[in-house]
Amino acid sequence: xxxxxxxxxxxxxxxxxxxxxxxxxxxxxxxxxxxxxxxxxxxxxxxxxxxxxxxxxxxxxxxxxxxxxxxxxxxxxxxxxxxxxxxxxxxxxxxxxxxxxxxxxxxxxxxxxxxxxxxxxxxxxxxxxxxxxxxxxxxxxxxxxxxxxxxxxxxxxxxxxxxxxxxxxxxxxxxxxxxxxxxxxxxxxxxxxxxxxxxxxxxxxxxxxxxxxxxxxxxxxxxxxxxxxxxxxxxxxxxxxxxxxxxxxxxxxxxxxxxxxxxxxxxxxxxxxxxxxxxxxxxxxxxxxxxxxxxxxxxxxxxxxxxxxxxxxxxxxxxxxxxxxxxxxxxxxxxxxxxxxxxxxxxxxxxxxxxxxxxxxxxxxxxxxxxxxxxxxxxxxxxxxxxxxxxxxxxxxxxxxxxxxxxxxxxxxxxxxxxxxxxxxxxxxxxxxxxxxxxxxxxxxxxxxxxxxxxxxxxxxxxxxxxxxxxxxxxxxxxxxxxxxxxxxxxxxxxxxxxxxxxxxxxxxxxxxxxxxxxxxxxxxxxxxxxxxxxxxxxxxxxxxxxxxxxxxxxxxxxxxx
Amino acid sequence: xxxxxxxxxxxxxxxxxxxxxxxxxxxxxxxxxxxxxxxxxxxxxxxxxxxxxxxxxxxxxxxxxxxxxxxxxxxxxxxxxxxxxxxxxxxxxxxxxxxxxxxxxxxxxxxxxxxxxxxxxxxxxxxxxxxxxxxxxxxxxxxxxxxxxxxxxxxxxxxxxxxxxxxxxxxxxxxxxxxxxxxxxxxxxxxxxxxxxxxxxxxxxxxxxxxxxxxxxxxxxxxxxxxxxxxxxxxxxxxxxxxxxxxxxxxxxxxxxxxxxxxxxxxxxxxxxxxxxxxxxxxxxxxxxxxxxxxxxxxxxxxxxxxxxxxxxxxxxxxxxxx
Numbered sequence: 001x002x003x004x005x006x007x008x009x010x011x012x013x014x015x016x017x018x019x020x021x022x023x024x025x026x027x028x029x030x031x032x033x034x035x036x037x038x039x040x041x042x043x044x045x046x047x048x049x050x051x052x053x054x055x056x057x058x059x060x061x062x063x064x065x066x067x068x069x070x071x072x073x074x075x076x077x078x079x080x081x082x083x084x085x086x087x088x089x090x091x092x093x094x095x096x097x098x099x100x101x102x103x104x105x106x107x108x109x110x111x112x113x114x115x116x117x118x119x120x121x122x123x124x125x126x127x128x129x130x131x132x133x134x135x136x137x138x139x140x141x142x143x144x145x146x147x148x149x150x151x152x153x154x155x156x157x158x159x160x161x162x163x164x165x166x167x168x169x170x171x172x173x174x175x176x177x178x179x180x181x182x183x184x185x186x187x188x189x190x191x192x193x194x195x196x197x198x199x200x201x202x203x204x205x206x207x208x209x210x211x212x213x214x215x216x217x218x219x220x221x222x223x224x225x226x227x228x229x230x231x232x233x234x235x236x237x238x239x240x241x242x243x244x245x246x247x248x249x250x251x252x253x254x255x256x257x258x259x260x261x262x263x264x265x266x267x268x269x270x271x272x273x274x275x276x277x278x279x280x281x282x283x284x285x286x287x288x289x290x291x292x293x294x295x296x297x298x299x300x301x302x303x304x305x306x307x308x309x310x311x312x313x314x315x316x317x318x319x320x321x322x323x324x325x326x327x328x329x330x331x332x333x334x335x336x337x338x339x340x341x342x343x344x345x346x347x348x349x350x351x352x353x354x355x356x357x358x359x360x361x362x363x364x365x366x367x368x369x370x371x372x373x374x375x376x377x378x379x380x381x382x383x384x385x386x387x388x389x390x391x392x393x394x395x396x397x398x399x400x401x402x403x404x405x406x407x408x409x410x411x412x413x414x415x416x417x418x419x420x421x422x423x424x425x426x427x428x429x430x431x432x433x434x435x436x437x438x439x440x441x442x443x444x445x446x447x448x449x450x451x452x453x454x455x456x457x458x459x460x461x462x463x464x465x466x467x468x469x470x471x472x473x474x475x476x477x478x479x480x481x482x483x484x485x486x487x488x489x490x491x492x493x494x495x496x497x498x499x500x501x502x503x504x505x506x507x508x509x510x511x512x513x514x515x516x517x518x519x520x521x522x523x524x525x526x527x528x529x530x531x532x533x534x535x536x537x538x539x540x541x542x543x544x545x546x547x548x549x550x551x552x553x554x555x556x557x558x559x560x561x562x
Numbered sequence: 563x564x565x566x567x568x569x570x571x572x573x574x575x576x577x578x579x580x581x582x583x584x585x586x587x588x589x590x591x592x593x594x595x596x597x598x599x600x601x602x603x604x605x606x607x608x609x610x611x612x613x614x615x616x617x618x619x620x621x622x623x624x625x626x627x628x629x630x631x632x633x634x635x636x637x638x639x640x641x642x643x644x645x646x647x648x649x650x651x652x653x654x655x656x657x658x659x660x661x662x663x664x665x666x667x668x669x670x671x672x673x674x675x676x677x678x679x680x681x682x683x684x685x686x687x688x689x690x691x692x693x694x695x696x697x698x699x700x701x702x703x704x705x706x707x708x709x710x711x712x713x714x715x716x717x718x719x720x721x722x723x724x725x726x727x728x729x730x731x732x733x734x735x736x737x738x739x740x741x742x743x744x745x746x747x748x749x750x751x752x753x754x755x756x757x758x759x760x761x762x763x764x765x766x767x768x769x770x771x772x773x774x775x776x777x778x779x780x781x782x783x784x785x786x787x788x789x790x791x792x793x794x795x796x797x798x799x800x801x802x803x804x805x806x807x808x809x810x811x812x813x814x815x816x817x818x819x820x821x822x823x824x825x826x827x828x829x830x831x832x833x834x835x836x837x838x839x840x841x842x843x844x845x846x847x848x849x850x851x852x853x854x855x856x857x858x859x860x861x862x863x864x865x866x867x868x869x870x871x872x873x874x875x876x877x878x879x880x881x882x883x884x885x
Contacts, residue, residue, distance in 0.1 A: 260841050280636040280653075281842045337618035341653070343636035377619070403822065405841055406636075409654050412828045416616040416654075426740060427828060 037249040037558065039272035039537065042256040042265070044404045045432030046224045051205040052194040052212070053130040056137040056478065057436065058454055058550065061191050062275065063229060063253065065549045067114075068194025068212035069240060071105050071124065071173070072185055074548060076244060076555065082547045083458040085185055086242045089119065089195055089213060090173075093185065100180030100497065103188070107171035111239070114217035114232045117197050121166035121173050126198040128164060133157040133202050137440065137476040138192040140465060144184065146176040157202040180497040186457035213239070215246040215554040224433065226254045229553065247542070247557040259405045263532070272534040273551070280343030280406070286532060299539040300532045302345070306455035306547065308354045308463065309346060311399075311414060311522040312480035314447050319397070319423075324390035326519030327371075329448075332383030332421040335374040335524045338413060341406045346525040348374040352463060352512050354526045358501050359460040359508025370517055374524070383421045397425040400449030402435035407450050414450075414522075440477040451480060452527070455548060459501065460508040464492045467515055481520045488515065535559075570798075577874035584870020590863035594856070598670055601663035608645045609657045613664035614828045617655035622646055631655045637845045650848045652838060654828075662852055665830035669860075672745050672825065673812035679750030680807055681800055684757030689788055689796070691758070692765025702762070706755040714752045715817055721748040722823025745824040749811045756810075757803055761796055768792050798875045805868035809861045816857055832857045 047060035052068040055061060065073075073088035075081055087093055090105040097103075111119035132139050132152050142148055146163025163176040177184060187193070196210040209218040209227075215235055220228035229251040236245055256262050256271075260279040263286065265271040278286050278300070290300040313320040313329065320326050335348040349365035367373045387393055397418055401411025411427045418425035430438055439446040456462040465471055469484030491511045498504045516523065531543055531551055542557040578584055605612055621628045624642050631651045632638050638651040641658075649658040691702035709717075722745060729739040730747070737743045768774060769792070777787050812832075818824030819833025827834055832853040839849025 258840065260843070279841055281844050281846075284635065285844075334619065337616065337655075340618050340632050340634060340636055344634055406653075408827060409838075412614075413616050413618060413654055415828065416614060419614075428739070429822075429827065 039248055040252045040254060041273040042254050042262045042271050043275040044257050044259055046255055048436050049204060049206050050209045050221050050227060052191050053134055054136050054204060062550050065191055066216045066554050067214045067218060069214045070189050070193040072189040074189060075242060076552055078545055085189055088240055101177045103175040105173045111213055112234050113197055113211035113213055114234055115211040119195060119213060120168045120198060121171050122168050123195050123198045124173050125161060125164045125166055127193060127195050129157060130202055131192045135473055135475045136192060137478045140471040141187045143470055144177045144181050146178050182497060182499040183459045183461045186459055190456055224255055226252060228252050244554055246554040251553050266532050266534055269534040269536060272537055274532055277345060277530045278532050283343055302528045302530045303545050305527060305529050306354050306357055307452055307527050308352055308523055309452045309525050309527055311448050312451050313521060314482050316482040317445050317447050319392040319395040320447060322390050323519060324386050325392045328383045328386035328421055330371040330519050330522050331386060332378050332380055333417050333522050334378045338410055338524045341409050341413060345528045348525045350374050350516055350523050352515050352523050353460055357455060357460055358505040359512045361509050361512050364516060380420060387422045393422040394424050397423045397447050399425050399427045400439050400446050401427060401429050402432040403429050404432040411450055439480060442474050442477060457548060461496060467520055468492055483520045574874040578870055581870040583866050587863040587866025590859060591867060594860055595670060598663050598666035601667055604663055605660045609660045611657050611660060613661045613830050615656060640848055649852050652849055653842055658852060661830040661835060662856060665832050665835050666856060668825050668829060668831040669812050669815055672742060672815040673808045675746045676749035676811040677804060677807035679746060680753040680757055684754045685761055688758040688761025689765050689792060692762035693769050693788055693792060706758055710755040717752050718748050718814055718818045719821050719823045722818050740826045745815055745818055749814050753807060760799055764796050764799055765792055768795050802872045802875055805864045809864035813861055
């Protein structure tokens with residue numbers, strides 16, 4: 001009998017162990033506090049940084065653009081209207097000189113950071129110095145400023161940038177560029193240029209994010225666990241016309257790695273929002289219950305993004321330094337197969353520029369794709385032949401990817417496709433919080449891996465930034481393919497000056513086709529994302545999806561009975 | 563009645579043969595191990611695919627109807643109960659049956675190797691500390707207490723994660739980040755105290771016994787006494803511990819792999835398979851249920867066998883691993 005009990009106990013323990021394995025993957029998301037205008041939301045991984053000078057991911061930018069307003073910003077509206085520039089901390093849009101090289105702005109009067117420190121014009125120069133001196137992934141955008149290159153080469157963080165002149169008394173800021181740049185106003189509206197106080201250290205501030213000017217402020221940051229946004233008491237409707245104050249007092253962001261768990265908790269109203277797209281396993285249920293015309297009232301919607309999903313191919317590391325090898329990869333990759341891993345949210349394509357960005361080439365997303373129609377099976381025989389001709393059969397390749405679903409599966413599928421062509425490929429999955437730092441470090445010598453790119457601003461330049469030679473840097477590098485092609489550099493430099501974007505769209509289209517044909521990347525599609533909120537949030541009136549920064553937390557509001 | 567002339571091992575075997583639960587456990591474990599060893603045969607001759615091969619856009623005929631292995635919404639096919647995709651596919655369109663068998667090889671390999679590693683290190687430390695006593699004993703006990711006081715899974719995850727990025731370099735020894743040697747090493751280390759402590763206690767008792775005194779009086783060296791007099795008397799403890807250690811090591815491997823610190827995808831193990839299936843637990847429950855059941859069956863069978871061996875060797879003994 002004792003033995004019977006023992007067997008039963010072991011049985012029970014083993015069954016419990018199996019289920020505990022399923023249950024213990026991560027911590028719970030927490031519960032939104034009722035009645036105190038607080039919401040709890042989730043991200044699957046820690047943002048790369050919670051420092052405006054360094055962060056360069058959607059996970060970081062979505063919360064941070066509500067904390068750090070730059071001199072210029074965008075209308076807080078959905079669709080094309082949201083791409084219109086408006087003055088941020090500056091009084092007006094910049095006054096640009098006739099030669100397009102000098103920008104003059106004036107700071108609004110009476111601005112204060114969330115900690116009460118007055119905002120000074122010289123803080124702008126300090127902000128840009130932080131971006132340049134900390135080897136930020138966005139540094140290349142600001143190298144157009146006169147003296148920026150010398151400043152970086154000098155290696156002294158407190159040195160002057162000759163092209164930036166500021167006057168704290170009058171609030172005037174003058175920026176001189178080395179060459180005209182029609183997109184520079186957009187650059188000034190990037191998150192990197194969100195002003196921080198002049199005494200903010202020249203080092204990563206993720207654990208204690210500096211104060212900013214915006215509807216929210218950071219009050220807590222525990223990496224890999226949570227960070228908290230609280231309404232900025234020094235920000236009101238008049239601070240920056242067009243930038244609304246936060247309606248909800250506190251936004252607690254939990255790091256909940258399991259997208260399934262996030263989805264279940266939003267369904268059960270235990271989480272108020274999930275930053276990730278809904279889990280593929282539950283998307284049908286969510287659409288049926290909470291989608292447009294859903295059985296339980298709408299709280300879910302999908303929206304297109306200005307994004308391209310691709311694999312980078314490091315052109316300076318074997319075997320991808322050989323164009324024929326890169327072509328073999330592009331020909332052999334099965335884009336239809338990869339799209340299935342996104343549960344219907346990714347449209348297969350070969351175009352580097354996504355739809356709605358000038359220069360997008362619709363033909364590339366169909367039969368005119370030089371590697372074959374992305375909606376059809378790949379020509380594996382041709383890919384194998386190319387690889388044989390390049391003498392790269394059996395070449396060892398490490399395929400890098402992060403652990404945010406479905407990227408691990410995409411990375412594994414891509415590695416398998418490389419193996420089918422004839423490579424000896426192994427996937428290497430890293431935590432999403434350190435992924436970009438790891439592969440953006442030149443010492444890693446990452447050969448190929450997952451990358452997605454969302455428009456920083458509505459301009460093809462934000463995509464070609466990835467292939468400009470000047471973007472290559474030792475750390476936080478975003479030019480993962482390590483492309484330094486004179487034709488690309490020259491083309492981008494020339495087009496950068498053009499103020500009428502539509503009139504040069506065909507030239508951007510040529511450049512788009514060129515980088516695809518040079519096999520600098522393996523584009524495989526463009527993705528829709530989704531907004532899914534709890535029943536507490538007034539979905540109909542208060543969920544605004546900005547075309548560049550996605551979900552605008554500051555405009556959320558709770559239903560009246562909450 | 564004449565006294566039995568059977569040796570202790572023969573006596574143990576006779577007792578074990580009478581324990582049906584233990585025999586059933588041993589048989590089930592042997593079948594699972596054989597099936598896993600035969601994984602390449604199943605993969606080549608029945609399924610026609612390897613454990614890491616994706617079939618995302620392929621179709622198979624199920625009940626006369628061509629069906630997507632993975633549909634446009636990303637949901638994989640369930641069990642077909644025929645050669646290809648016998649137990650269904652995972653979200654990458656990989657054959658679950660093939661991965662289950664190959665995953666079992668990895669899980670069993672890690673479990674067995676880790677248990678043997680634990681025995682090797684634990685035995686050495688336990689014997690040295692117990693026989694020598696004094697300072698050596700104090701240092702070993704302190705080290706064991708430190709490892710003992712740390713939560714096994716937490717230590718495993720910490721070590722596994724730290725070693726997963728750059729691998730391990732110990733002088734000329736270089737272990738790659740994706741090598742199975744990493745989880746084997748991690749698991750072997752964290753279970754050392756569970757074996758070393760009882761071995762030390764046994765060695766402490768044995769060193770005072772008459773036959774050891776006699777060996778010393780005959781002028782035998784320490785090493786010879788330890789290996790010819792003490793070790794044979796510790797062997798039953800090791801035999802009892804082996805299946806229990808293997809079972810625990812397999813469970814810990816599954817936990818570490820589930821948490822991303824064990825076997826590295828796309829290499830399968832039961833833990834990684836459960837982790838990969840977690841995201842589709844509603845629409846494709848077979849992805850977690852199948853490896854979960856294999857894990858339960860293996861651990862249960864090893865525990866039954868281990869308990870049987872313990873009862874056969876010493877019906878009064880109590881052996882526990884884990885807290």
